[in-house]
Amino acid sequence: MKYWLVKQEPEAYSWDTFVQEGETLWTGVRNYQARNNLQEMSYGDFVLFYHSQSDKAVVGIAQVSSEQAIPDPTSPNDTRWVCVKLSPYKTLSKPVTLAQIKAQPELTNIALVRQARLSVMPLTEQEFQIILQLGETML
């Protein structure tokens, strides 16, 4: 079981839309580091959903619902890129803001803080659990 965080602008694809749809292909990643992280995902991994820009908060927990990464259908002529299927697992009772995350000494090393532009990043189980606690949410 691995733990991840993905970033999305709520204006482009919000957590609420995701919940309504029930499942989505996480396509459009065009950065090698983020792509490499997608390739490490497997079925059942937990993925925190972060709203960037206007919101700047973790708002929900998703789960990987494909066995692994598959070719990204939005780049049919370019085999470099992959995607995974994600399904909503649970909405956080309270969103966890970037400010809250930055204020946590145990979270100052996560990529969300150190590498602002990375859109798919790994979390340790401990980091994942701390964010859930801040969100007053149990798995």
Add this chain to the structure above:
DNA sequence: GCCAACGTTGGC
């Protein structure tokens, strides 16, 4: 809206 960070592109 601005700007820092950073990834990519292309000329040499």
Add this chain to the structure above:
DNA sequence: GCCAACGTTGGC
């Protein structure tokens, strides 16, 4: 292979 120019992302 280097590096300047440029484009994009995202926090503030």
